[in-house]
Amino acid sequence: MNILNALFKTSLGKKVIMAVTGLILVGFVIGHLVGNLQIFSPPEKINAYAHFLQSLGGALWAIRGFLLLTVVLHIWSAISLVLENKAARGAEGYAGQKTLRASFASRTMKWSGLIVLAFIIYHILHFTTKHAYGPELFMVDLHGEQVLDVHTMMVLGFQKPLVSIFYLVAIALLSIHLSHGISSMFQSVGLRTRAWSNCLNKIAVIVSVLYFLGNAAIVGACLTGAVEVQNAKVKAALAACQADCEVCESRIASIN
Amino acid sequence: MKVKLKVWRQENADAQGGFEEYEADKVNPNMSFLEMMDVVNEGIIEDGGNPIAYAHDCREGICGTCNCMIDGKPHGPENGVTTCQTYMRSFKDGDTITVEPFRAKAFPVQKDLITDRSALDKIQQAGGYVTVRTGSCQDANNLPIGKDIADLAMDAAACVGCGACVAACKNASAMLFVSAKAGQLNLLPQGAPEKDKRVLNMVAAMDEAGFGNCTNQYECSAACPKLISEEFIAKLNRDFIGATLRKNFQAKALD
Numbered sequence: 001m002n003i004l005n006a007l008f009k010t011s012l013g014k015k016v017i018m019a020v021t022g023l024i025l026v027g028f029v030i031g032h033l034v035g036n037l038q039i040f041s042p043p044e045k046i047n048a049y050a051h052f053l054q055s056l057g058g059a060l061w062a063i064r065g066f067l068l069l070t071v072v073l074h075i076w077s078a079i080s081l082v083l084e085n086k087a088a089r090g091a092e093g094y095a096g097q098k099t100l101r102a103s104f105a106s107r108t109m110k111w112s113g114l115i116v117l118a119f120i121i122y123h124i125l126h127f128t129t130k131h132a133y134g135p136e137l138f139m140v141d142l143h144g145e146q147v148l149d150v151h152t153m154m155v156l157g158f159q160k161p162l163v164s165i166f167y168l169v170a171i172a173l174l175s176i177h178l179s180h181g182i183s184s185m186f187q188s189v190g191l192r193t194r195a196w197s198n199c200l201n202k203i204a205v206i207v208s209v210l211y212f213l214g215n216a217a218i219v220g221a222c223l224t225g226a227v228e229v230q231n232a233k234v235k236a237a238l239a240a241c242q243a244d245c246e247v248c249e250s251r252i253a254s255i256n
Numbered sequence: 257m258k259v260k261l262k263v264w265r266q267e268n269a270d271a272q273g274g275f276e277e278y279e280a281d282k283v284n285p286n287m288s289f290l291e292m293m294d295v296v297n298e299g300i301i302e303d304g305g306n307p308i309a310y311a312h313d314c315r316e317g318i319c320g321t322c323n324c325m326i327d328g329k330p331h332g333p334e335n336g337v338t339t340c341q342t343y344m345r346s347f348k349d350g351d352t353i354t355v356e357p358f359r360a361k362a363f364p365v366q367k368d369l370i371t372d373r374s375a376l377d378k379i380q381q382a383g384g385y386v387t388v389r390t391g392s393c394q395d396a397n398n399l400p401i402g403k404d405i406a407d408l409a410m411d412a413a414a415c416v417g418c419g420a421c422v423a424a425c426k427n428a429s430a431m432l433f434v435s436a437k438a439g440q441l442n443l444l445p446q447g448a449p450e451k452d453k454r455v456l457n458m459v460a461a462m463d464e465a466g467f468g469n470c471t472n473q474y475e476c477s478a479a480c481p482k483l484i485s486e487e488f489i490a491k492l493n494r495d496f497i498g499a500t501l502r503k504n505f506q507a508k509a510l511d
């Protein structure tokens with residue numbers, strides 16, 4: 001049995017895949033949140049950050065490929081384990097089986113995961129490929145260079161209540177997923193012991209709640225107007241639009 | 257007291273089963289659950305019926321034979337006891353009690369409440385033992401073992417192999433059983449030489465038998481009549497990773 005066989009063919013190996021890919025994804029989503037919290041700084045900050053990421057070129061594609069592989073492995077092991085688990089009960093199930101201590105989060109991992117997957121696809125269409133993005137994209141001057149105005153894109157994007165609600169629901173489900181996942185991954189690689197399991201469970205819940213609040217703050221601030229569009233041209237056009245909606249589209253479209 | 261029973265009846269492994277209802281009146285609260293079943297069975301026999309088949313042996317909570325699901329929990333409502341040590345005082349007068357066999361693909365029902373749990377024996381045969389030399393016994397205290405390690409190994413060794421962990425697990429996983437059986441030996445110097453082989457072989461036998469995978473919900477530990485901790489599952493996971501790495505990177509003698 002070589003290592004790949006042990007990882008991909010045994011029950012414990014698949015759990016290790018689940019845990020390691022879960023850990024990578026947790027690292028990514030927390031880093032992603034910290035980057036996005038720059039929305040609360042002046043627009044230059046987040047625009048420069050986005051421009052920096054775009055300028056990585058080949059490295060950016062390597063990171064994207066790595067994350068895609070991670071998600072694919074996570075979902076592959078999830079599906080494989082869930083199917084085996086279903087089969088393991090046998091043809092005749094219980095008339096009634098009590099739940100003794102399993103948390104709500106742990107019993108809904110596959111559903112929270114599935115909706116998060118749908119969200120990830122929408123999110124990439126929304127802000128990465130911009131297929132699902134409503135308003136035009138604007139360029140803005142950054143130290144004499146024309147860069148994409150990500151700040152305005154985010155604010156306008158989250159001003160749509162339906163979009164914001166979907167984001168909030170998905171983030172809530174991901175936080176629930178993580179409230180079990182973060183302690184579960186330690187168990188799967190054998191690092192959860194009675195000595196600190198209570199502490200670990202609390203850490204998982206605190207990280208998940210903070211993760212939800214951080215994301216909710218971004219969405220909420222844009223939706224409620226606490227963070228506003230600061231691109232002068234877009235602002236002027238939006239103000240004029242309040243007066244006459246008819247010509248609004250063409251006026252916004254003519255900015256670039 | 258009086259209770260109603262809803263019991264799974266199934267003629268044999270291939271027959272279609274179903275629930276049947278029975279009344280048990282004049283139940284003494286200090287009867288054990290199995291004694292109550294005996295009384296119900298006497299009534300069934302008097303009426304010319306086929307008594308309910310259930311497994312039991314020691315009736316003192318140490319053999320792990322007497323397993324069934326009582327109201328959705330293996331071994332009934334109390335914590336840390338087997339079915340034979342569950343008493344009718346744990347139920348209320350007038351209760352309807354649902355009794356079904358343990359359900360797992362690896363535990364086929366043989367008759368009524370009796371399941372075939374030889375899958376657990378197969379896992380044991382794959383590595384749940386130590387190879388010892390025969391001959392005169394060793395000097396006492398030749399192998400010093402710290403009390404904390406001895407106590408921990410004893411916790412794992414409390415496993416009676418009843419299969420309640422499999423029955424309670426949402427995925428019918430046998431991880432608590434395997435982790436206890438491997439853990440009790442892996443912790444001790446007698447078990448150390450065969451540790452890696454034991455872990456890999458027992459996990460392979462567990463997968464082979466068609467048990468589910470652990471999703472770290474610890475229903476097993478909550479249902480265990482011996483209260484074995486899920487900590488042993490973490491230890492098994494850790495030992496499995498170590499054994500896999502060592503197997504691949506350790507120098508080996510020629511065959």
Ligand code: HEM
Pocket residue numbers: 015018019020021022023025026029071074075078079082106109110112113114116117120177178180181182184185186188189470471472
């Ligand atoms: C994309 C769709 C996703 C699906 C379908 C999914 C599904 C699952 C499932 C079924 C489990 C196993 C639960 C268990 O063993 O009880 C799991 C565990 C986990 N997931 Fe996800 N998940 C997804 C996305 C994510 C994301 C985006 C993250 C991180 C940000 C994440 C982090 C974790 C962690 C840390 C675990 C625990 C690993 C372990 O049990 O050892 N998942 N996921």
Ligand code: FES
Pocket residue numbers: 311312313314315316317318319320321322338339340341
């Ligand atoms: S009959 Fe032996 S443990 Fe119950």
